[in-house]
Amino acid sequence: MDFEATRRRAAAFVVAIAAWFFVRFRRRCEDSRSVTYGPMVQRDMERLANLRVIYESDDTRCVDLLRMKKAPFFQLCDLFRTRALLRDSINSTIEEQVAMFLHVVGHNQRFMVVSMSFRRSIETISRYFQEVLYAIGELRSEMIVAPATSDCIGAIDGTHVPARVPAKMQPAFIGRKHTECSSAVDFDLGFTYVLAGREGSAHDALILADALERDDGLRVPPGKFYLVDAGYAVRPGFLPPYRATRYHLREFGSNRPRDQKELFNLRHSSLRVTVERAFGALKNRFKILYNRPFHPYKTQVKLVLACCILHN
Incomplete structure (x- = not known):
């Protein structure tokens, strides 16, 4: 009889201890929820x-x-959604x-700064950044197309991007990073061909x-030509100015061209400056x-192409 009573008292004691631990654990969970989910709700609201x-x-x-602007932004998002290039999560x-x-x-911000503005983790921002970069690259074939309107279809030049x-690649970039x-x-001022990634x-x-030899490289339609500067050679499809002749607009000032070569260079310069204006607008828009x-x-090379696509 005493043995059974002892067993009942021991069982009651164990149940009491278990109940005490359960109540304590539940209170801790409630406290942790009040600490964890409160800032999460506030973060979502912000x-x-x-x-x-x-x-x-x-x-x-x-x-x-x-x-x-707002209209192109929402049109771009709708295009990604329609083409299933991006998905709402x-x-x-x-x-x-x-x-x-x-x-x-647009502002050359690091993921850490963007995480503070959008209240997202750095990993989340990095993942979506790569997905959007890929989606923009998929629009290259329809956003960057060669014109075929007039005989002179544009101008070609290069610009340096830091x-x-x-x-392992630094020897090829010696002297210019x-x-x-x-x-x-x-x-x-629209980009019709972009080749990025070569050393400066x-x-x-x-x-x-290099651009002409690539399978997906630059192609000049028959009877068309691009304006290029004096650093390029004279060849079919590419028209440079006369060398050793006044060329830049500032060199003329208020002075009229003296002969047909200077008149040609003046017209050439006034048209070819378009490519410099396009590069200026591109860099002013995207500070990266x-x-x-x-x-x-x-990724840096892909970003140059992505910025040109967004510019168009």
Whole structure:
């Protein structure tokens, strides 16, 4: 009899201890939820408020934030959604994914800074950044197309873009830590061909030869030609100015051309300056092209192409 009573008292004691631990564990869980989910709700509210500022702002404010007006921004997002290049996730819409990407390339911001603005983790921003970069690259064939309107279909030149070069590639970039972006531009300031990734010390003629030899390289339609500067050779499809003759607009000033060669160079210069204007507009819009970005070199090259596509 005493043995059974002892067993009952021991069982009651164990149940009491288990109940005490259960109550204590439950209180800790409730406390942890109040600590964890409170800031999460606040963070979501702040993120939605920041996105509302972008979506409901006027075009001037939207250009300051995203480097493009509202209508093209939402058209771009709808294009990604229609082509299934991007997908809305449970926690992030396509508009937010594209907005984060534009903040990075438009203002050359690091993921850590963007994470504070959008209340997202660095890993999330990095993942969506790569997805949007890939989606933009898929639009290359329809956004960057060769014109075929007049005989003179544009101008060709190159510009230097700062780059962070890995150690194994630095010998080719000695003296100039830039990547060369050689592009063809029409007279509406649109890019019709882009070749990025060559070392900044490469000669323009060498880069042009590389562009012509590629399977998906530069093609000049029969009977058409591009304007090029004196660094290129005279060849079918490419028209440089007369050498050893006044060329740049500032060299003429108020003086009229003295002969047909100077008149030709004056007309040539006034048209070829289009490509320089296009590069200026591109770099002013996307500040990541003004500074060395914080990305691997292959990603840097893709970013140059992506910015040209967004520009168009």
